[in-house]
Amino acid sequence: MALDQLKGFLLRLQDDEALKQSVLAASTADDVAKIAGGLGYSFSGDELLRFSGNRVGRVTVSKQETPGEYN
Structure with missing residues (x-):
């Protein structure tokens, strides 16, 4: 399930400084x-965006607005 994969990745992210910087x-x-x-987790960018605002461990997912982005 992609949600479990996403949560697993976020838990790994909280303790891996190099991954966090990437x-x-x-x-x-x-x-x-x-x-x-590349690390064996399977979820899409869209699934990550839909998870925005949620927290797993010490990591909160938030969508960043990019200047010059067209809606």
Whole structure:
């Protein structure tokens, strides 16, 4: 289940500083999902965005608004 995969990734993220820096440098939710995929976690960028506002352990998912983004 993707939600379990996402939660597992977020728990790993809270204790891995290098992973945290990679995620913070990612441009999109899809980029974060690709980073997670490389570590064996399976969820989409869309699933990550829908999880925005939720907290797992010490990690809170929040959507970042990018300047110049068109709606």
